[in-house]
Amino acid sequence: MNASIITVRDFRKRYGGLTAVDGISFDVAPGEIFGLLGPNGAGKTTTLECLEGLRAPDAGTLRVAGIDPTHDRRALRSVIGVQLQSSGMPESITPDEAMRLFCAYHGVAPRHDLLDRLGLAGKRRAQFHELSAGQQRRLALALAVAHSPRVLFLDEPTAGLDVQTRVELHALMRELKGDGTTIILATHDMAEAEEMADRVAILMQGRIVTIGTPIQITATGAGLTKISIQTANGSLLANGHPLPAVAQQTTRDSYAIYYSSDIGRTVNALLEAVNAAADPLIDLRVERPSLEDRFLELTDARSGNGR
Amino acid sequence: MTAFATHFGYEFRTGIRNRGLLLLNYLFPLAFYLMLGFVMTAINPLFRDALLPAMVIFAIYTAAILGLPDPLVQAREAGIFRSYHINGVPRANLLLIPALTTALHLVIVAVIIAVTAPLLFDAPTPVNWLNFVLVFAATLLACAGLGVLIGVVSPNSRSTILFSQLLFLPSMLIGGLMLPYSMLPPIARMAAQLLPSTHAMNAFKGLAMGQTADFSPWGSLLVLLSGGLLAFALATLLFRWDSHHSQRRLPAAAALLALAPYVIGLLVFGR
Incomplete structure (x- = not known):
């Protein structure tokens, strides 16, 4: 500096x-x-x-x-x-x-x-x-x-x-x-x-x-990264694939959505699953926790301490 | 152009542009002057002798006592003074410039009254114009000082109206404008001596209009000048840039010290 x-x-x-x-x-x-x-x-x-x-x-x-x-x-x-x-x-x-x-x-x-x-x-x-x-x-x-x-x-x-x-x-x-x-x-x-x-x-x-x-601050939080994936045949929507480091999963519209604590492992596993199903990939989005998520996390922690 | 001149120019334009200030600086005093000129001189021809000084004093009161304080209160409460503070506007300018621009508006109004009163109402003109200007300036200083002081100590617009009216209404009733000082009962005379209008009217009569003063006209002039200077000094001391977290150097009640010259005047010149 x-x-x-x-x-x-x-x-x-x-x-x-x-x-x-x-x-x-x-x-x-x-x-x-x-x-x-x-x-x-x-x-x-x-x-x-x-x-x-x-x-x-x-x-x-x-x-x-x-x-x-x-x-x-x-x-x-x-x-x-x-x-x-x-x-x-x-x-x-x-x-x-x-x-x-x-x-x-x-x-x-x-x-x-x-x-x-x-x-x-x-x-x-x-x-x-x-x-x-x-x-x-x-x-x-x-x-x-x-x-x-x-x-x-x-x-x-x-x-x-x-x-x-x-x-x-x-x-x-x-x-x-x-x-x-x-x-x-x-x-x-x-x-x-x-x-x-x-x-x-x-x-x-x-x-x-x-x-x-902002990146340093969001990285230090316990927030999970949101991974949204859309494929042509929707092979990921049908069954709940057991994926590494995924804390929670859901579907919305034609997307399968995963909340992961380790993006690399989860994305690799997802791509392997899609390839194995011969299901063409249409869209893949990775959204790291925002500053707002981290801010709310800190606010909640502070309020909790105060009780 | 210097910052002071730029600021002065803006404030002067505001005195005309702002409807409330336009009303108090020009419309109200001139309309009241015309109404009184036509009505009072018809009812009581002797009122002609007092018309010119009385209406000039009335104009000073409306602009300085009613018009000056509230913009100061609003500027403090709306954070305008904070904005000025950050940008280096001295506190003296914030008190002095509105007073000076009001003075300029009042010079215009006084000239209009002085020119038209003899023509329209056959009112006598001053026998000593220099003294007329001197008393005018002293009255303006006294009233502008009190107006600024009210603006500095008043916590909000509602209180400003109350404080201004506490000075304005008694001045209209017993301050020598409508009713001569000599006709007041003794107790009312004592109260009247605490008002700038009484001293202004007395000084105008004795020093400028060639009439008999009710008490020492030079004493009245001294009371007005010292009262004005003291009021400005107190306003500077009591000034706050904003009403949150800032302390005054003196309690707001110290503003009452501005009455000291009038009390001394009562003790020395009153009868």
């Missing part, structure tokens, strides 16, 4: 009697998309807010591009861009005005091209309350990146958006990553995290329960 652009060490934050974050540590490399996942109240937003300089940690060390967010806010705001969970704009402001205003405070020229890029060309003079939720979210993103920040914090950036808008935002995020921007992505959307994030940390009750690439 390159030298970290974000460093979090033994970070703790309490609100009265509630421990929101309980001694977490992680690093984020430059140009990385880092996902923060967790159920409501896990500590994601508190972590983001402390990194953004909105709140002061009770203990621990936070650094963003070498800057202490608590004590050097002026330096911090030039290197970070933030898209808040709620868009937080005055109702009557237009995208053009918002772009001029925010860029003026950052001391950079307005980036009206970003509004066009994000599909707001026809809405540049519409008031904020006249924009759809997706347009408001896109405006917030345009404002967050207008001063070319080195680190971009996105809090639920695609929540409530339609598929097309979501795809556009993901494309922009990839482009920013390609330009070297580090992105911290807090989301409830496991599919989004799995698709976009280089690494993710799953937070629960203020602690990191696992951290790594």
